[in-house]
Amino acid sequence: MYKLYSMQRSGNSYKIRLALALLNAPYRAIEIDILRGESRTPDFLSKNPSGQVPLLEVAEGRYLAESNAILWYVAGGTSLAPESRVERAEALQWMFFEQHALEPNIGAAYFWLALVKGGRDLQTHALEDWMERGYAALQVMENHLKTHAYFAAGQFTVADIALYGYTHVADRCDYDLSTFPAIRAWLRRVEQTPGFVTMDWRPDAESGESVGLVAEALSAK
Numbered sequence: 059m060y061k062l063y064s065m066q067r068s069g070n071s072y073k074i075r076l077a078l079a080l081l082n083a084p085y086r087a088i089e090i091d092i093l094r095g096e097s098r099t100p101d102f103l104s105k106n107p108s109g110q111v112p113l114l115e116v117a118e119g120r121y122l123a124e125s126n127a128i129l130w131y132v133a134g135g136t137s138l139a140p141e142s143r144v145e146r147a148e149a150l151q152w153m154f155f156e157q158h159a160l161e162p163n164i165g166a167a168y169f170w171l172a173l174v175k176g177g178r179d180l181q182t183h184a185l186e187d188w189m190e191r192g193y194a195a196l197q198v199m200e201n202h203l204k205t206h207a208y209f210a211a212g213q214f215t216v217a218d219i220a221l222y223g224y225t226h227v228a229d230r231c232d233y234d235l236s237t238f239p240a241i242r243a244w245l246r247r248v249e250q251t252p253g254f255v256t257m258d259w260r261p262d263a264e265s266g267e268s269v270g271l272v273a274e275a276l277s278a279k
Contacts, residue, residue: 059084059085059086060078060083060084060085060086060114060115060116060132061085061086061088061114061115062074062075062078062085062086062087062088062112062113062114062115063088063090063102063105063106063111063112063113063114063115064087064088064089064090064111064112064113065089065090065091065092065111065112066089066257066258066260067172067173067257068092068111068112069161069165069168069223069224069227069257070111070112070125070161070165070223071111071112071125072223072257073112073125073126073128073129073219073220073222073223074112074114074125074128074129074132075087075255075259076219076222076223076254076255077129077132077133077138077216077219078132079253079254079255079259080138080219080251080252080253080254081132081133081136081138081253082253083132085261086261087260087261090102090111090113092110092111093173093174097109097110097111105121106121106123108123110123112125112128114128114131114132116131125220125223126153126156126157126216126220129153129216129219129220130216133215133216137213137214137215138214138215138216138219139215139216140210140211140215142211145210145211148209148210148211148217149209149210149211149215149216149217150217151210151217152209152210152217152220152221153216153217153220155195155198155221156217156220156221156223156224159191159194159195159198160192160195160196160199160221160224160225161223161224162191163187163188163189163191163192163195164188164192164195164196164224164225164227164228164231164233165224166181166184166188167185167188167189167192167231167232167233168224168227168228168230168231170184170231171185171230171231171232172227172230172231185232189232189233192228192233193233196225196228196233196235196238196241197238199221199225199238199240199241199244200238200239200240200241203240203241203243203244204240207244207247208244208247209221214247214248214251218244218248219248222245222248225241225245226245226248226257227257
């Protein structure tokens, strides 16, 4: 069984919880609060020297970091991971876009404005740049979604999960999505996917384990 180290309110961590739920994959959830320095302890750093979440233990003592790398690992062999060479490249294209255009701006704004107490005052110098670059990323997504239901392979894939992670919280950190109707329609499609869980969803409190929700069409080929 997987062991997932994640932070409940982290968009990057949420991507993995969402994928595992969609795939009905069991895992043990371990909460790591980076705001309290829990990802900088010697024990955690021995597992992931970068001191970041999410972190997935895939076998005893073997760990995978970086949310999009983890997504590809857990989705392997399912319809969430495109089969053809070009469709895999399309998915990767959008996942790279998410990490260089979306997450550094909307993700950063979400972290400082929605999670860190007093974060707005600490980052006034960066906010304008985050807004400008974040809106530019949203416009690229909007333009694509005007003519496509999803981001790669003509179906719901890991690319959509990667982009959903922070796009769906953009309105919690000063972004206005009212002028992006295609994005809003896509968000609704993602949320209607069988097995979908929200960022606030938690594994069974007693067992500390999750088996996700039923999504046989995604996990079977």
